Amino acid sequence: MTRPATPAIAVDAIIEMADRPGRPIVLIERRNPPHGWAIPGGFVDVGETLEAAVMREAKEETSLDVTLKCLLGIYSDPARDPRGHTVTPVYIAEAHGEPRAADDAASLELFDPHNCPALAFDHDVIISDYIEYRERGRLTPLRF
Amino acid sequence: MTRPATPAIAVDAIIEMADRPGRPIVLIERRNPPHGWAIPGGFVDVGETLEAAVMREAKEETSLDVTLKCLLGIYSDPARDPRGHTVTPVYIAEAHGEPRAADDAASLELFDPHNCPALAFDHDVIISDYIEYRERGRLTPLRF
Numbered sequence: 001m002t003r004p005a006t007p008a009i010a011v012d013a014i015i016e017m018a019d020r021p022g023r024p025i026v027l028i029e030r031r032n033p034p035h036g037w038a039i040p041g042g043f044v045d046v047g048e049t050l051e052a053a054v055m056r057e058a059k060e061e062t063s064l065d066v067t068l069k070c071l072l073g074i075y076s077d078p079a080r081d082p083r084g085h086t087v088t089p090v091y092i093a094e095a096h097g098e099p100r101a102a103d104d105a106a107s108l109e110l111f112d113p114h115n116c117p118a119l120a121f122d123h124d125v126i127i128s129d130y131i132e133y134r135e136r137g138r139l140t141p142l143r144f
Numbered sequence: 145m146t147r148p149a150t151p152a153i154a155v156d157a158i159i160e161m162a163d164r165p166g167r168p169i170v171l172i173e174r175r176n177p178p179h180g181w182a183i184p185g186g187f188v189d190v191g192e193t194l195e196a197a198v199m200r201e202a203k204e205e206t207s208l209d210v211t212l213k214c215l216l217g218i219y220s221d222p223a224r225d226p227r228g229h230t231v232t233p234v235y236i237a238e239a240h241g242e243p244r245a246a247d248d249a250a251s252l253e254l255f256d257p258h259n260c261p262a263l264a265f266d267h268d269v270i271i272s273d274y275i276e277y278r279e280r281g282r283l284t285p286l287r288f
Contacts, residue, residue: 003152003187003188003227003228004152006146006152006153006154006187006188006189006190006191007153008150008151008190009145009151009153010150010229016239043147043150044150044151044220044231045148045150046149046150046151046222047222047229048222048230049221049222049287049288050218050220050231051220051286051288052288053265055232062173068286070214070284070286071217071218071284071286073215074194074215074233076193076194076195077193078190078191078192078193078244084147084190085148085190085191087153087188087194087250089233092284094232118251131272138215139283139284139286140215140283142195142212142214142215142235142253143195144193144195144196
């Protein structure tokens with residue numbers, strides 16, 4: 001039975017630090033191209049659910065055990081990843097404790113979502129959607 | 145730059161017939177394995193957004209021009225598709241007029257969501273989630 005080629009699938013996690021004032025979020029500085037600041041995440045392995053994948057990637061890059069809160073949205077613009085068409089569901093998660101950069105994260109910092117640095121991929125769009133969620137409760141916008 | 149193998153990605157549409165009493169939904173009888181009744185949908189092409197893909201697949205299988213309402217959820221259990229691990233975002237859509245089966249749909253019928261036939265894949269779970277949405281407004285459940 002033939003299966004057609006489809007876009008790659010990755011997952012990202014906006015991790016809120018629940019034990020810090022203002023609930024800042026964790027951003028990483030990427031070790032691999034494309035370089036720059038980004039929301040933690042990575043490719044989904046064949047055989048794992050999205051929920052397992054995003055908790056694994058969050059742990060690998062930030063050393064945090066995260067609790068998933070909800071799905072923010074799915075990002076699928078063919079031009080959003082210079083490495084090739086990648087579809088990325090983005091989850092909102094929370095964590096406690098001390099994040100430490102590892103794996104594809106060369107470093108990490110906590111940011112107020114209104115004061116993020118310039119971001120790789122379409123992560124500025126994702127952060128805008130996240131601010132909409134945080135201020136107005138809006139989730140999973142569709143895009144045409 | 146290497147890109148790892150990731151699950152295949154497909155999209156499905158729960159299409160509500162907005163001009164019929166009780167807003168019945170469209171199910172198709174699949175022409176290709178796995179056979180049986182199913183929610184319309186299919187694999188995403190490289191280079192198209194999920195929103196474009198689900199409107200294309202709905203049109204190909206039901207001949208309807210659908211309007212997307214919202215994302216119901218994303219289904220990613222590795223065992224959900226006997227052809228191999230497939231991640232499927234499911235959208236809720238609405239349409240007017242007369243559906244006609246085409247492409248991978250050998251036939252189609254309209255159903256009250258509470259009285260669907262046995263369904264292929266994990267589509268019974270998806271219909272249960274859809275009933276939760278329709279009766280209680282709940283969207284995008286996470287699964288662990």
